[in-house]
Amino acid sequence: MNKIGRVGFVGWRGMVGSVLLERMRQENDFDRIGEPVFYSTSQAGQPGPEIHNGPEPLADALDLESLSDLDVIISCQGGEYTRKIHGPLRRSGWRGYWLDAASALRMDGNSTIILDPVNRPVIEQGLSDGHRDFIGGNCTVSLMMMALHGLFERDLIEWISVMTYQAISGGGARQMRELLIQMGEIHGLVDPLLRNEAGSILDIDSRINRHLRSGMLTTDDIGYPLAANLLPWIDSDLDDGTSREEWKGVAETNKILGRENNPIPIDSTCIRVGTMRCHSQAFTIGLRDDVPLDELSEMIGRANEWVRIVPNTRDATLECLTPSAVGGTLDIAVGRIRKSPAGSRIATAFTVGDQLLWGAAEPLRRMLAILEERP
Numbered sequence: 001m002n003k004i005g006r007v008g009f010v011g012w013r014g015m016v017g018s019v020l021l022e023r024m025r026q027e028n029d030f031d032r033i034g035e036p037v038f039y040s041t042s043q044a045g046q047p048g049p050e051i052h053n054g055p056e057p058l059a060d061a062l063d064l065e066s067l068s069d070l071d072v073i074i075s076c077q078g079g080e081y082t083r084k085i086h087g088p089l090r091r092s093g094w095r096g097y098w099l100d101a102a103s104a105l106r107m108d109g110n111s112t113i114i115l116d117p118v119n120r121p122v123i124e125q126g127l128s129d130g131h132r133d134f135i136g137g138n139c140t141v142s143l144m145m146m147a148l149h150g151l152f153e154r155d156l157i158e159w160i161s162v163m164t165y166q167a168i169s170g171g172g173a174r175q176m177r178e179l180l181i182q183m184g185e186i187h188g189l190v191d192p193l194l195r196n197e198a199g200s201i202l203d204i205d206s207r208i209n210r211h212l213r214s215g216m217l218t219t220d221d222i223g224y225p226l227a228a229n230l231l232p233w234i235d236s237d238l239d240d241g242t243s244r245e246e247w248k249g250v251a252e253t254n255k256i257l258g259r260e261n262n263p264i265p266i267d268s269t270c271i272r273v274g275t276m277r278c279h280s281q282a283f284t285i286g287l288r289d290d291v292p293l294d295e296l297s298e299m300i301g302r303a304n305e306w307v308r309i310v311p312n313t314r315d316a317t318l319e320c321l322t323p324s325a326v327g328g329t330l331d332i333a334v335g336r337i338r339k340s341p342a343g344s345r346i347a348t349a350f351t352v353g354d355q356l357l358w359g360a361a362e363p364l365r366r367m368l369a370i371l372e373e374r375p
């Protein structure tokens, strides 16, 4: 395998970036990199992570001259950074590879969305077309595609309706901390009442509800109470009754499959829930054929080495098909596979996957490996 030269890491302190570094350490990816350079937008000069010869001072992520010396930039910093830096860097003549977790460049004609177990041919086509921007897909989209890979590859899907249950880590490190702060504030409010077993549960419930509505809960980063609550809107409002997160479901899926001209209709309702890590999704799938249930399960289960079929029983589901069972693993758990009473060509399924792994970090580190393999 070839060594790749200078690789810059921007955003390595954040949720996605820290999971990326953890995975790269586990897989000894840094041994295959000539020189990793770590950047920060806020901590330039402070010590970076312990990689290779120990902590080097962090470089300034806004310094175009320093960035233009790199062969590859992996940005997990967010879309605002990408919009600020990518254009000027390219216009200055930089020809390196830009790998990014943010959505800013995903739908750009010169970029490829990367999820190599599902779309390696599309990635290879992008490379031979001279693309230099390779962008990780939306986390929920990538997890759906890994889960339903076996049906996509057979072109069995006519349409999908998706309900998502997305963890707070999808909103980044600060929102994760804030959810725990909210939980603590709510618990603190009713702790004395909880200790009194004879106390009224309705009293506890109404105190919590009043507090959630009072504007007193800490909501600086999330914007709304999420603890003891859920938020059925993620990302911006497209002013057509859908959220940007929901639009990504149809737009990105079809770009990843390379079928923008013949798109599969996908209708999503995206919901933020108070789980820490892992996005869960309930699918209703319109099938092109009346495939028997056991064959359907087998197709889904055999498509890639990460899918784990969970038997559709109460015990197996509650043990294995939850964020707490799946978080921190590369498993894509798929269960609740059934035919719908609405028709034999309609199936339902539920999936849970770690959105920081297959939904973010894993496609980026695997793209680096694909670049290394190139002559």
Ligand code: NAP
Residues within 6 Å of the ligand: 010, 011, 012, 013, 014, 015, 016, 017, 039, 040, 041, 042, 043, 061, 076, 077, 078, 079, 101, 102, 103, 137, 138, 139, 169, 170, 171, 172, 173, 174, 355, 356, 359, 360
């Ligand atoms: P994040 O956790 O908010 O981190 C982004 C940056 O915030 C860090 O690199 C760091 O940059 C800065 N930061 C400020 N305070 C911090 C703190 N207390 N702890 C850690 N970092 C702090 O963002 P993210 O969730 O990793 O998302 C990065 C990009 O990936 C976004 O575009 C997001 O949409 C996308 N993405 C996220 C997920 C996910 O599940 N979270 C999944 C797929 C894609 P400096 O060092 O420069 O200050």
